Amino acid sequence: MVVDADTAPVVLLRNAPRSWRERGAVRAALRGDAAGVDWLFREHWPAAYRAAWLIVRDEAAAEDIAQEGFLAALGALERFDRARPFGPWLRTIVARRAIDAARARAVRREVGAEPLNALPAREELAGLPDDVLAAVALLPDEQRIPIALRHLLGFTPGEIAELLDLPRGTVNSRLRRGLDALSEALT
Amino acid sequence: MSDLGRRLRHARAPGEEAAFRRAHPLALALVRAAPSRRRRRRRALRMLAPVLAALLVAGLLLTSAGADVRSWISDAVTTSKPEPVRPQTLPGGGRLLTAGRDGLFVRTAQGPHRIFGDVGEAAWSPRGLFVAVTRGIELIVVSPRGERRWSLHHRAPIRHPAWAPIGYQIAYLSGGGVHLVDGDGSDDARLAAADGAAPVWRPARSHSQLTYARGRTVVLSDTIDRRVLFATRAARRPLALSWSADGKRLLVVERDRIQLLNQFGARLHTSHAPAGTHNVTGMFARTGRDWTLVRGQGASSRLLLVNGQDTVKVLELAGRVDGVTYSPRGDWLALGVGRSVWLVRPGYHAGLRGVHTMPAHGRLMDWAP
Numbered sequence: 001m002v003v004d005a006d007t008a009p010v011v012l013l014r015n016a017p018r019s020w021r022e023r024g025a026v027r028a029a030l031r032g033d034a035a036g037v038d039w040l041f042r043e044h045w046p047a048a049y050r051a052a053w054l055i056v057r058d059e060a061a062a063e064d065i066a067q068e069g070f071l072a073a074l075g076a077l078e079r080f081d082r083a084r085p086f087g088p089w090l091r092t093i094v095a096r097r098a099i100d101a102a103r104a105r106a107v108r109r110e111v112g113a114e115p116l117n118a119l120p121a122r123e124e125l126a127g128l129p130d131d132v133l134a135a136v137a138l139l140p141d142e143q144r145i146p147i148a149l150r151h152l153l154g155f156t157p158g159e160i161a162e163l164l165d166l167p168r169g170t171v172n173s174r175l176r177r178g179l180d181a182l183s184e185a186l187t
Numbered sequence: 188m189s190d191l192g193r194r195l196r197h198a199r200a201p202g203e204e205a206a207f208r209r210a211h212p213l214a215l216a217l218v219r220a221a222p223s224r225r226r227r228r229r230r231a232l233r234m235l236a237p238v239l240a241a242l243l244v245a246g247l248l249l250t251s252a253g254a255d256v257r258s259w260i261s262d263a264v265t266t267s268k269p270e271p272v273r274p275q276t277l278p279g280g281g282r283l284l285t286a287g288r289d290g291l292f293v294r295t296a297q298g299p300h301r302i303f304g305d306v307g308e309a310a311w312s313p314r315g316l317f318v319a320v321t322r323g324i325e326l327i328v329v330s331p332r333g334e335r336r337w338s339l340h341h342r343a344p345i346r347h348p349a350w351a352p353i354g355y356q357i358a359y360l361s362g363g364g365v366h367l368v369d370g371d372g373s374d375d376a377r378l379a380a381a382d383g384a385a386p387v388w389r390p391a392r393s394h395s396q397l398t399y400a401r402g403r404t405v406v407l408s409d410t411i412d413r414r415v416l417f418a419t420r421a422a423r424r425p426l427a428l429s430w431s432a433d434g435k436r437l438l439v440v441e442r443d444r445i446q447l448l449n450q451f452g453a454r455l456h457t458s459h460a461p462a463g464t465h466n467v468t469g470m471f472a473r474t475g476r477d478w479t480l481v482r483g484q485g486a487s488s489r490l491l492l493v494n495g496q497d498t499v500k501v502l503e504l505a506g507r508v509d510g511v512t513y514s515p516r517g518d519w520l521a522l523g524v525g526r527s528v529w530l531v532r533p534g535y536h537a538g539l540r541g542v543h544t545m546p547a548h549g550r551l552m553d554w555a556p
């Protein structure tokens with residue numbers, strides 16, 4: 001189904017602030033209006049997928065995580081506090097799922113002798129069309145995940161520390177080291 | 188927002204566009220499937236009287252299959268309710284085989300009929316002329332009308348009978364080994380040590396090759412000269428094996444990952460189950476290279492249809508799937524869910540209009556022309 005963004009209700013107030021449009025979209029989604037879901041999806045799903053991919057670096061897993069996260073958020077929309085923005089709420093759901101998936105995979109990697117063929121090779125990552133995305137994807141887990149959470153999903157270092165169950169100082173130093181490695185890779 | 192943040196927000200991750208195209212209709216279908224609170228209230232008032240009456244009737248009429256369906260509808264990402272199959276139809280045609288303590292049942296367009304007594308497992312011969320069934324330590328071959336043709340027995344239980352594509356031999360597991368017996372019951376012999384997953388024949392009429400699991404190793408053997416053609420190690424014991432119709436891809440389903448091997452046993456693709464889920468079973472379609480994977484998550488299951496490298500998630504259902512088989516033409520997929528059989532059309536988009544359900548009379552086994 002294609003929703004015409006020029007004719008749909010509330011969400012279409014093009015000149016309205018984004019936060020108004022988002023609230024309108026949430027209200028519309030709660031009424032069962034597909035235009036509201038469409039707006040929320042187009043606005044937030046791509047970043048959710050991208051963040052999930054940066055965390056797990058596996059297309060199938062990232063799709064599952066972003067899709068399940070979005071559907072879980074929609075399913076719980078009636079419990080959602082509409083005074084708050086939808087994006088951070090969805091991003092938190094997706095981030096938690098992606099971190100869980102990355103942790104599960106890390107555990108398997110430690111105990112399994114088999115190579116993880118599903119993960120892209122370094123050469124494949126280096127060949128990504130976007131050099132910044134490729135550079136971030138090549139960072140080790142301990143730097144890449146905080147960078148994705150901070151700079152793509154917009155979490156504060158304190159929130160990242162909570163999500164990753166790490167001291168805030170550790171998160172700050174990993175972010176710093178990650179940014180240093182990125183600037184080196186991109187210059 | 189930092190410059191890095193802006194760059195990342197405008198970059199496209201690998202697979203993003205294809206994933207968007209798949210996920211977007213699902214999200215819209217979800218909102219269409221789940222009525223809003225206000226609409227539900229209005230509808231509840233309007234419908235109260237007829238619903239009460241309907242509940243009385245439904246209490247009398249609904250089967251356990253119907254109960255399974257209703258529990259799924261509340262969580263579905265589909266736009267229409269699965270329809271119970273009328274007694275005199277079988278979408279997909281052919282003859283569906285189910286087996287259990289109530290007996291061996293063949294369901295056709297004329298409805299189900301019991302052809303044999305209590306059995307463990309059952310498999311059609313390639314053209315549907317015979318059925319191989321297991322009953323404890325016995326392997327029995329019966330006609331579609333239930334006439335016993337021959338039988339053999341071992342000291343250990345017999346499991347997973349599988350007819351060769353040319354119908355010449357039956358493979359089965361017993362006593363830690365894979366055995367072969369000719370279609371007429373002669374020349375019963377052990378081929379090799381094997382356990383776990385059901386053995387599967389490589390689909391080709393020009394050769395006779397059998398795949399089976401030995402511990403964590405997947406083995407392809409030539410059943411004529413008994414040569415091992417490949418032995419590929421998996422991370423865990425395989426749960427299910429399935430060849431593509433052209434015999435060039437082998438799907439190996441393990442609890443936490445799936446692998447695609449080529450005809451030489453080399454890994455082409457590996458994919459891990461997301462955290463909190465586990466693979467249950469999987470199989471290739473009867474034609475082409477589409478395949479199906481069933482994943483479990485707690486008490487619910489998820490059916491994934493895979494077209495090449497693209498996964499199309501089609502349905503989530505309350506209940507555990509214990510069997511999957513394609514219709515003879517490959518246009519329908521049967522799922523054994525508790526005491527029901529679900530009939531799904533894989534060719535449909537994610538909305539899954541036209542899903543049917545019916546009582547299973549035991550566990551789902553096989554589907555023949």
